[in-house]
Amino acid sequence: MAPAEAVAHAGEEDGPALATQAPPPSHPSHVYPLGSRLNEAGHLEIGGCDVLELAREFGTPAYVYAEDHIRARAAAYREAFAARTDRFEILYASKAFPHVAANRILSAEGLSCDVASGGELYMALRGGFAPERIYLHGNNKSEAELRYAVDQGVGHIVVDSFDELDRLERIAPGQAILLRVTPGIEPATHAYISTGQEDSKFGIGLDELPRAIERCQGLELRGLHAHLGSQIFDLEPFGKLAEVLTAMGDFPLLNLGGGLGIAYTSDQQPPSIDEYVEVLLEGAPEGVTVLCEPGRSLVGNAGVTLYTVGTVKEIPGVRTYVAVDGGMSDNPRPMLYGAHYEADIADRMGGERVCAVAGKHCESGDVLIGGVALDDPCPGDVLVTPVTGAYAHTMASNYNALPRPPIVFCRDGDARLVTRRETYEDLALRDLV
Numbered sequence: 001m002a003p004a005e006a007v008a009h010a011g012e013e014d015g016p017a018l019a020t021q022a023p024p025p026s027h028p029s030h031v032y033p034l035g036s037r038l039n040e041a042g043h044l045e046i047g048g049c050d051v052l053e054l055a056r057e058f059g060t061p062a063y064v065y066a067e068d069h070i071r072a073r074a075a076a077y078r079e080a081f082a083a084r085t086d087r088f089e090i091l092y093a094s095k096a097f098p099h100v101a102a103n104r105i106l107s108a109e110g111l112s113c114d115v116a117s118g119g120e121l122y123m124a125l126r127g128g129f130a131p132e133r134i135y136l137h138g139n140n141k142s143e144a145e146l147r148y149a150v151d152q153g154v155g156h157i158v159v160d161s162f163d164e165l166d167r168l169e170r171i172a173p174g175q176a177i178l179l180r181v182t183p184g185i186e187p188a189t190h191a192y193i194s195t196g197q198e199d200s201k202f203g204i205g206l207d208e209l210p211r212a213i214e215r216c217q218g219l220e221l222r223g224l225h226a227h228l229g230s231q232i233f234d235l236e237p238f239g240k241l242a243e244v245l246t247a248m249g250d251f252p253l254l255n256l257g258g259g260l261g262i263a264y265t266s267d268q269q270p271p272s273i274d275e276y277v278e279v280l281l282e283g284a285p286e287g288v289t290v291l292c293e294p295g296r297s298l299v300g301n302a303g304v305t306l307y308t309v310g311t312v313k314e315i316p317g318v319r320t321y322v323a324v325d326g327g328m329s330d331n332p333r334p335m336l337y338g339a340h341y342e343a344d345i346a347d348r349m350g351g352e353r354v355c356a357v358a359g360k361h362c363e364s365g366d367v368l369i370g371g372v373a374l375d376d377p378c379p380g381d382v383l384v385t386p387v388t389g390a391y392a393h394t395m396a397s398n399y400n401a402l403p404r405p406p407i408v409f410c411r412d413g414d415a416r417l418v419t420r421r422e423t424y425e426d427l428a429l430r431d432l433v
């Protein structure tokens, strides 16, 4: 594949790529976790920890989180709702980062949990969420997953189809449920993470909804749910969603899904949590308990990935490739939907040399960033990509038999390893030879 093709992405999730970045910043941009700073040595600090020291102690690649960022975002959701109503429930959409440590923080912050599989349910329970505060989602839940949820006492199952209504009524008559609705609203985001449009594998269309509501006799129908999609900046569709669902009947619960967008690049300014919650509540009728399910906007900016630069290859007149020790196995989002990231050298933030950041996988498309301005990267430098807290670790693979990176949580200068790095032995652990 020609280099120009190698960095071209099929679709763009986050807007146009940045060709350059503003040169030398005195502090990290707003895409980094809260409290990030440059210390006296000019090194990036996350959660009070020097990133170069983290790289030395835990190796690279590594996912690093500022714990307090997660707490602060949860508090922002809580405060935004509490200032306007006492009828609300905030669910952590755990698919964004289904991890016991994150779940522990968010359950302690008083959030409920959205799980989309038996595995996520297991992680949520391990992470301290009370079963009755868990909502089980999924467009094709297996009978085993439904039984597991019912046995564990999961509060609500979000039923996605007529087939599932039949299945659940047989397994657990009387179970409390929400119905997932496809509201026919298309937000402005990448097609792969847009879910509210009529042509969707998720949910029951508005035309079919009255029939589905009638079919819920053997279950306890408590409300409706819809999720428009993810990484959404325009709030208007959320207001419309509340109106559409409200028009479908009177229910005690109205779950408006997740989807609030976050800044991946310094030029992006997403709406605040407060503005988002305002819109959600505006469209909802009095007396209804409004639920929302943020994932990305709780944990996305909380995490960064540390890599080590291995090679710098300049192709005169074409491009400079900076190859790092990870790639599409630890962050497939650029390849999946053209997601844009920025990067910095951890002890020389900013810079002017425009480079493509490539991974180490056997694919020309293994390019994490098509063009980013760096400060003369060299082999051995620690390179940081911010905003990898959501949908990175959870989408990671072992492609090329790369062991998956560790996860480190940082707070007030203390770093704790919450997931160890995989070993070569781990790679063969399940093989029965």
Ligand SMILES: Cc1ncc(COP(=O)(O)O)c(C=O)c1O
Binding pocket: 093, 095, 096, 114, 137, 195, 227, 229, 230, 231, 257, 258, 259, 260, 293, 294, 295, 296, 297
């Ligand atoms: C049903 C549902 N709820 C919530 C979310 C979380 O979305 P986000 O991470 O954009 O907030 C998703 C993400 O795909 C989802 O499918």
